[in-house]
Amino acid sequence: MKVIENIKTIPKVQKFRYAMIILTSMTLLGPLAFLPQLVGSDDLCGSLCMRRFYLYFPGMTWEDFFVHVNAASIGVMAFSLIMITTLFFGRIWCGYLCPVGGLAELSSRMLNDRWKIEFRSLPQIQIRYGYFGFFLVAMPALGISACSLCNFITIPRLIEAMSGEYRGMMFLVSSVGLVNLGLLLLLGVFASKGRAYCQFMCPIGAADGLVNRLGAKMPFARRIRVAKERCTGCNICARNCMCGAIKMVDRIATVDQVSCMSCHECVDVCDWNALAWTTKPNHKVNEPKRIKKNTEIFPLPDWQAVHFNPVKADAVESAVKTGPAISVLSVFNAMIFLTVISIIIVGSFL
Template sequence: MRVLNNLKAVPAMQKYRYFLITLSCIAFLGPLAFLPQLVGNDDLCGVLCMRRFYLYFPGMSWDDLLMHITVAWIGVIAFAVILITTFFFGRVWCGYLCPVGGLAELGSRMLNDRWKIEFRSLPQVQIRYGYFAAYMVLMPALGISACTLCNFITVPRLIEAMSGEYRGIVYILSTVGLVNLGLLFLLGFFASKGRAYCQFLCPIGAADGLVNKLGSRFRWARRIRVEKERCTGCNICARNCMCGAIKMVNRVPVVSQTSCMSCHECVDVCAWNAIEWTTGPRDKKPKKIKKGVEIFPEPAWQLLSEEEMLGNPLNGAAVARIRVGRLVNGLIFSSVIAYIAYYSILKLAG
């Protein structure tokens, strides 16, 4: 009865999102995985890989790059479609369709909160792009395969192992499999809201976040926007944000567009309609309906920045230095994480 009551309390938009995630898991992951099977695959590797084709390895020629693109041509097209969709509508793939991140989120939401680790307060932007830089440059330079820390392999193999398939069991019991399985549970199922891997280690999410930030500069692009005149500063949107993308500044929510997945959860919990997934305000003059009374046709939905809300007097160069410093810190932190994971693999393998 309690479970049914909890399900009834889930907002309609979140039910719709969970439904899409479930369909995506059925379509992309085993034991059905009928979409990969259409191209002769049984997982998200090979021709469907969206992660390896843009990496540069020492000694790599343009012909090698073209070969990687040719081999994973469906993954290349899918990656391009994801980025284009994100530019106009926000991170729809990550929030609504990604089977791997979505499965981790669904698993996390089924667990009691007492078992979960809170990652959302960490400096995720710095960690994410620090690791992304290590993923793009350091790991290929060291000859570390992009598949080493890939959850797009881990989840399908885990499902195979659970269904008794030999390949899945061998992978899960291997050194790489054990490390990736640990990351899946630590940053997925046992992470608050289940999206820590997406926010810290997913290269697709990192690239998607940059495009989301770029698209947010255009007012006709749909993003999570705030009407600060309606906001009461209750903080409920920030507490419920599964990505930790909302930070309260002077009692007004500031949304990080590099982290936001447009999941609509903040919109669902706001009782004052102060936050919405919408386009920016139009340049319209107020309409007069009678003398002395002006009615604005729509609220002024805004993308607020932390500097704006703080009234930060820093000039552009100072802000740039601060951001570069944060990125360097994130790079160092993420490189340490990658090194520890890789060293653990070598140690266990030895």
């Protein structure tokens, strides 16, 4: 059986990850929706919503904000829990637990690659934070419901519809449901590795990514780190990275910590142990561990989470011109410029 053979080749950590996603899907989504029912809800909306309370309405005061927080109290708790775990362990929620992104990913992985659209090479930081700014500021002001492009409604409803539940089927017939189904197919099932929605449109992921990048320089934080001297430039990690966070800059794998979900797949596929999900090493990297016969020996790797721009001259000289290295400034540029532009575009339509 070829399928079983294929399944056997899946790395161990990835098997665990898929199992976790299936487990959370079964507990968080309908028809059982076991965990939401503990707090009296049968989907991920209402008081469980994690995507609404930080919206900014013009002239909003702190009191209004607290009303929003209280209305989505459980969602706020879950959101802060996610942020705290992200600070220490990387984006574990996004990669291992999120049933919404996870289901899209799993269904996409079941399809042949040639039927898919490759979104990973798009400038995802710019698009994501541009949309994030638009989502936070412009959509409330323009009166567009934050739920209109939300896949946290769609996936539970889709599961409901497949389990024959009336409400789920009816949601998919409505225009909001139709748009969301299109998004799910376009940015989920038919996207390469199925994580394009997470890359571009998920506001939780956008906030999570910023926390991930913030904690990347802290020594206690577990992140996907690269030992540059071990990297051979074989690019297998970049091909396998589901969120397009690894880019070959001058033929060295470079991890974009704003996008990385710590899914561990790059570590599993790397034949050279050049990547690891680890904390900052204790040893001093610039001093040799020992000197033997006048030879300095560096047996321990230098795990780096954040990469700086390599020397530009070399990049130009090399035969392959790669894109620019990852810069955090682009987050803020995108948030400002794309938000303003999208306000103008959408505002003119309305």
